[in-house]
Amino acid sequence: MRVRVLKEFTAYWNYAVTTFHKDAELEGDQARHFADNAPEGSVEILEADPEPLQAPKKPPAEPEQQEEGDGPPVDGTIDDLMSWVDGDRERAAQALTAEQAKDKPRSTVVKRLTALADTEE
Numbered sequence: 001m002r003v004r005v006l007k008e009f010t011a012y013w014n015y016a017v018t019t020f021h022k023d024a025e026l027e028g029d030q031a032r033h034f035a036d037n038a039p040e041g042s043v044e045i046l047e048a049d050p051e052p053l054q055a056p057k058k059p060p061a062e063p064e065q066q067e068e069g070d071g072p073p074v075d076g077t078i079d080d081l082m083s084w085v086d087g088d089r090e091r092a093a094q095a096l097t098a099e100q101a102k103d104k105p106r107s108t109v110v111k112r113l114t115a116l117a118d119t120e121e
Helices: 027-036 061-068 078-085 089-100 107-117
Strands: 002-005 011-012 014-020 025-027 045-049
Touching: 002 027, 011 027, 025 027, 027 045, 078 089, 078 107, 089 107
Parallel strands: none
Antiparallel strands: 002 025, 002 045, 011 014
């Protein structure tokens, strides 16, 4: 992207207060920033950014696999996990085992599942 300064303005850029003089041409990130943020009428776009290529959308892998499977969704939200348990003592025990097997088990989840499973932590 390229822009031209139409009227002088002062702005904070690259850790310094800088004056941008009339007819100066700015490029790249600086041009993008001032095209979006400079005072109205201060810059003119000379060359716009090309349209970004849209990346193909990937389906979310883990949540769908967990919902399709029979195991507890321990990588999802606490609400998802507790919905899966649904007050069932066996499911609570299964979810507790899976949560404790994680590198960083969530203490809140462990306490809730322990109470539901009626087992020691």
